[in-house]
Amino acid sequence: xxxxxxxxxxxxxxxxxxxxxxxxxxxxxxxxxxxxxxxxxxxxxxxxxxxxxxxxxxxxxxxxxxxxxxxxxxxxxxxxxxxxxxxxxxxxxxxxxxxxxxxxxxxxxxxxxxxxxxxxxxxxxxxxxxxxxxx
Numbered sequence: 001x002x003x004x005x006x007x008x009x010x011x012x013x014x015x016x017x018x019x020x021x022x023x024x025x026x027x028x029x030x031x032x033x034x035x036x037x038x039x040x041x042x043x044x045x046x047x048x049x050x051x052x053x054x055x056x057x058x059x060x061x062x063x064x065x066x067x068x069x070x071x072x073x074x075x076x077x078x079x080x081x082x083x084x085x086x087x088x089x090x091x092x093x094x095x096x097x098x099x100x101x102x103x104x105x106x107x108x109x110x111x112x113x114x115x116x117x118x119x120x121x122x123x124x125x126x127x128x129x130x131x132x133x134x135x
Contacts, residue, residue, distance in 0.1 A: 005083040005091070008131050009046065009054040013070035013079045017045050017059045020076055029055065035111045041065035044111040056082070056111075080119070082129035088116050091130050095120050100128065108134075 014020040021031045029047040037044050040058075042065055047055040058079075060067040070079045085091040088106050096102065103119040114134040121127055 005085060008082040008084040008129075009056045010078055011056045011058055011080040011082060011127075011129065012076060013058050013060075013067045013074075014076040015059065015071050017043055017057045020057050021045060021047060024055065024057075029053075036061070037109060037111045039107045039109075040067070042067050046111075080127035080129050082117075082131055084131045084133070086132065088118065088130050088132035092118065092120070095122075095128070095130075098122070100125075103127075106130075106132070 012020070017034055021029075024047050025031060028049045030049070032046040032048075034043050034045040036042075041061045043059045043061060045057050047057065058067050060071060062068070067079075070077060083091075092102060092106075100120040100122045103121055106116040106118040108114050109117045109131070112131055116132040116134075117129060119127060119129050
């Protein structure tokens with residue numbers, strides 16, 4: 001395998017970005033602007049701290065958001081890890097060879113500066129997001 005997978009963030013599903021971010025801010029995290037990600041029917045913000053840890057807070061918009069079931073079942077909970085790659089299509093091919101299932105083809109992300117994202121799923125790993133910076 002040639003693709004390098006750089007951990008970008010951990011995604012946390014929450015019913016309320018504002019309430020969740022308020023607690024993380026007391027733990028030393030700084031909140032980014034909250035943006036709407038129309039393709040996923042969610043609101044998103046990023047939290048970072050001085051050692052470089054990045055968390056993504058994801059709040060569903062409506063009952064048809066893919067994140068709605070996570071918050072209904074578990075409340076606020078981590079639910080995915082995201083990895084930055086240079087070539088998202090090459091990474092998808094590699095992960096499919098490892099029995100990952102593509103949840104949707106790469107789409108442009110409003111929350112991630114117009115870069116490409118897609119989600120894959122593995123029974124052994126769970127939900128796995130790929131991110132390729134916009135060129």
